[in-house]
Amino acid sequence: MLIRPKAGILDPQGQAxxxxxxxxxxxxxxxxxxxxxxxxxxxxxxxxxxxxxxLLANPLIEDYEIQGTA
Amino acid sequence: xxxxxxxxxxxxxxxxxLHAARRVGEAVILWHRDRDLQGVDAVIVPGGFSYGDxxxxxxxxxxxxxxEEIDRFARHGGLVLGICNGFQVLCEAGLxxxxxxxxxxxxxxxxQVDLDVVNAGTPWxxxxxxxxRLSIPAKHTTGRYWAPEPVxxxxxxxxxxxxxxxxxxxxxxxxRDIAGVSNAAGNxxxxxPHPEHAVDPLTxxxxxxxxxxxxxxxxxx
Numbered sequence: 001m002l003i004r005p006k007a008g009i010l011d012p013q014g015q016a017x018x019x020x021x022x023x024x025x026x027x028x029x030x031x032x033x034x035x036x037x038x039x040x041x042x043x044x045x046x047x048x049x050x051x052x053x054x055l056l057a058n059p060l061i062e063d064y065e066i067q068g069t070a
Numbered sequence: 071x072x073x074x075x076x077x078x079x080x081x082x083x084x085x086x087x088l089h090a091a092r093r094v095g096e097a098v099i100l101w102h103r104d105r106d107l108q109g110v111d112a113v114i115v116p117g118g119f120s121y122g123d124x125x126x127x128x129x130x131x132x133x134x135x136x137x138e139e140i141d142r143f144a145r146h147g148g149l150v151l152g153i154c155n156g157f158q159v160l161c162e163a164g165l166x167x168x169x170x171x172x173x174x175x176x177x178x179x180x181x182q183v184d185l186d187v188v189n190a191g192t193p194w195x196x197x198x199x200x201x202x203r204l205s206i207p208a209k210h211t212t213g214r215y216w217a218p219e220p221v222x223x224x225x226x227x228x229x230x231x232x233x234x235x236x237x238x239x240x241x242x243x244x245x246r247d248i249a250g251v252s253n254a255a256g257n258x259x260x261x262x263p264h265p266e267h268a269v270d271p272l273t274x275x276x277x278x279x280x281x282x283x284x285x286x287x288x289x290x291x
Contacts, residue, residue, distance in 0.1 A: 009216060010243065012174050055133075058126060058162065061169045061216060 001048065002065040003057045004035035035062075071095030071289040073282075074110035076140070076156070078102045078131050083117035083153065083266060090266040093279060094286035102134040111289045112149035113140050115156030117209075117264060127170060127212045128158030137163060149193050149285050150258040154210055157250075157260030166253055166260045167225060168217035173210070174243030180209035182274065183263055184236035185249050189229045192252050194259040197284040203236055204277035208249075208263040215244035215251070215262070222246060228254060233261055 005011045011033050018032035038056050042048060048066050057064040073091035077084045077099050084099065091097035091114065098108055102120075107113065120131035131137065137159070144150045144165050152160035160166040173179060187195055187202040198204070217225065222245060225231050233250035240247040242262070250261030265278030 009171070010174065010214075012172060012176050012243075016176060055125070055129060058129070058169055060218075061171060 001038040001040075001052055001056055002035060002067065003038065003052075004063050004065075005033055006061055006063055009061055071112070071286040072108075072110045073097040073112050073114055073285075074100040074107055075114045075116055076100050076102060076136060077116075078118065078120035078134060080120050080122050081116050081118035081155070083155075083264060086264075087114045087116040087153065087266040090269045090278065090282050093269055094282045095289075100136055102131070102136045105135050105139050107136075107139050107143060112151070112285045113143060114266075115140070115150065115152040115159050116266070117154030117156060120155055120159060123155070126162070128155060128160075128162040131155075131159045132163035141165065144253070144258050147255065147257050149288070151194050151281065151285070152258070152260035153264055153266060154213070154262055157262055158212065160258060160260045165258050166251055167221055167230070168215055168248075168251060170212050170262070171214040171216050171243075172212050173214055173241070175241070176211075178209070178211040179241055180207065181241065182206070183208045183239045183241070183249075185233045185239070185261075185263060186236050187232070188234055189232045189252070189256075191229065192232055192256045192259055192284075193288055194252075194281050194284050195232055197280045197287060202280075204233075204265075204268075204280065205275040206263040206265055206268045206278050207273075208241075210242070210262055213242040213244070213262040215242075215248045217245065222248075225251060230254065230256075232259055233263075
């Protein structure tokens with residue numbers, strides 16, 4: 001599960017990273033956002049959205065995206 | 071008046087909250103694994119780092135057995151005050167609107183702040199007058215209050231913005247300088263600053279006591 005700060009909510013962590021990159025010579029970087037990655041093995045992947053809604057993400061402030069292999 | 075102060079693993083301001091409550095009434099500790107609210111008239115969810123705040127602040131504590139009872143208690147009009155981590159827990163539990171995000175500075179900040187009482191009509195602020203200014207310490211890393219704009223407008227219209235950082239005192243980036251909010255009914259209030267640390271002149275201010283006095287006055291001793 002990729003969990004990201006929702007678009008439009010100030011993301012100071014992303015901003016801090018964005019400011020640090022040019023200092024290391026990496027110019028031309030914009031819109032940096034820092035989120036979370038949750039990896040897990042699950043028997044019933046249909047339950048993943050509910051897991052995200054109820055615990056892994058806070059849907060008010062975060063978007064989530066489910067990726068997986070069978 | 072009997073207060074119950076919740077203790078999660080990782081709570082650290084529970085004892086101060088207990089002492090603060092005992093200045094105005096009786097107070098007991100409520101253990102997070104219990105389901106017994108011990109007949110308390112009001113519940114305080116204190117500051118700290120419940121369950122280590124792993125994953126996201128307040129996210130795991132909301133599943134404690136005791137929280138189910140507090141949810142029921144609150145939805146039946148029981149008085150609940152969430153302080154700092156307690157505020158975060160109540161937001162995660164859906165008992166209060168909005169969410170708390172990392173401070174804009176990304177740093178832990180500990181400082182005395184002035185708060186303006188916006189709504190002096192809640193059970194937790196009725197010992198104040200609207201416009202009163204309270205000097206209370208704040209100490210947190212994740213205290214930037216946020217809610218979507220339409221929700222904020224609704225909160226303001228309903229008088230659910232209870233406390234605001236006074237001009238020049240906002241440090242965490244909270245929208246509209248919001249320091250504390252209530253649910254629609256007003257019986258549940260949460261705030262980031264710590265009234266329980268401002269109850270004795272020894273620590274510089276007794277303004278925090280007003281929140282405890284407000285609730286205590288509602289229940290005959």
